[in-house]
Amino acid sequence: MTNNDKYLVKYSNLFLVKGFLHSVILDLGRNDYEFITNPTYSFLMNANKKRVIDARRKNKNLLNLAIAKDWIFLCEKYEINLFPEISIKYLTNVLIQNSNIIFEGNLRKLKHILELLCSAKVSCKYITIIIEFSISAIDFTQLCTLLGKFTIIKFEIFIKYNNQLLKVFKNINLRPSIISITVFESLEKPSFYKFIFVEQTLEFNFIDYNYFNPTLELFIESLYFNTYTNKKLLINESGNVFKSFKDRENLDIFNIEKIENIILKLSKINNWEVPKSKIDVCNVCEFRNMCIDSCDIMSRKDGTFYRAKECNYNPFISKWDNETNFYYLKDCGIICNTSGIKINKKKLENTLEKIYV
Numbered sequence: 001m002t003n004n005d006k007y008l009v010k011y012s013n014l015f016l017v018k019g020f021l022h023s024v025i026l027d028l029g030r031n032d033y034e035f036i037t038n039p040t041y042s043f044l045m046n047a048n049k050k051r052v053i054d055a056r057r058k059n060k061n062l063l064n065l066a067i068a069k070d071w072i073f074l075c076e077k078y079e080i081n082l083f084p085e086i087s088i089k090y091l092t093n094v095l096i097q098n099s100n101i102i103f104e105g106n107l108r109k110l111k112h113i114l115e116l117l118c119s120a121k122v123s124c125k126y127i128t129i130i131i132e133f134s135i136s137a138i139d140f141t142q143l144c145t146l147l148g149k150f151t152i153i154k155f156e157i158f159i160k161y162n163n164q165l166l167k168v169f170k171n172i173n174l175r176p177s178i179i180s181i182t183v184f185e186s187l188e189k190p191s192f193y194k195f196i197f198v199e200q201t202l203e204f205n206f207i208d209y210n211y212f213n214p215t216l217e218l219f220i221e222s223l224y225f226n227t228y229t230n231k232k233l234l235i236n237e238s239g240n241v242f243k244s245f246k247d248r249e250n251l252d253i254f255n256i257e258k259i260e261n262i263i264l265k266l267s268k269i270n271n272w273e274v275p276k277s278k279i280d281v282c283n284v285c286e287f288r289n290m291c292i293d294s295c296d297i298m299s300r301k302d303g304t305f306y307r308a309k310e311c312n313y314n315p316f317i318s319k320w321d322n323e324t325n326f327y328y329l330k331d332c333g334i335i336c337n338t339s340g341i342k343i344n345k346k347k348l349e350n351t352l353e354k355i356y357v
């Protein structure tokens, strides 16, 4: 039997995500991704479980590329269905997966809230501590000591830039549970150890591809839910539950006995069940299954969704706003607002020609 009579199977840990201008292949075994052209995307989608000879007839070069890149492998016909697929069912038993705690300075109250969040009933796994005021070096050190005691939670800290703290940052020894400290509104640039310095304010609607997270867990969640709001609680250490970071409407007081009610309220208000594939513009973006962004999701009367604000990546032209030849959506013919999304094809084609031809 020649190779032509064999069959092609895509590796099960690879997932293809089609974008407007190009696509990505997510390698969830390696937590990595690679850009592919849209014709390559179509080829791979069609080649899976098909005969080598048929794929070769369609596109010999793409077939050779796919085999050389280890995207697909050859097998006998009877083997096709022997390779188990990775399950993409979303299974979780946690009530709250993620919490953002706005820390206002009371460590005793914070300790109490942290104990509730990691109780068996809630089992929160990731907590972000947000510090919007100028915290003293002593209080910051005590905060890190407190967080270090909660070994089963992963913490991220977002802290406003304060040059008094730089010396502490350089000398502090953080426990493994504290995975990163992002310093916002920063005048310093170089990041070191677990510290990331960014110029943006905390309300930033800013996507950084360094934060893209091509993991199986996030991929599966992103298929069904909004990866920023799903199972997320925004709270302060006094237990006030807020709607969103920008809109600090107090929705409830955190109460472990009534946590199910709070979850029901949050899931509706914050559109937990709106994945990026249902949000205009994001739904044509090749990054939609690994991107987490905090932008408010707006709903239209007809049940469609759009972002409150455009992000710093334009998937229609595949450009970031810090790249040359970047155009905002409206400047390349895309109008997305409360009435719907309209694409002026001629204007978009002209823009793409200006950029790429």
Ligand code: SF4
Residues within 6 Å of the ligand: 207, 276, 281, 282, 285, 286, 287, 288, 291, 292, 293, 311, 312, 313, 315
């Ligand atoms: S358009 Fe922006 S926010 Fe939407 S998925 Fe792409 S990078 Fe993320």
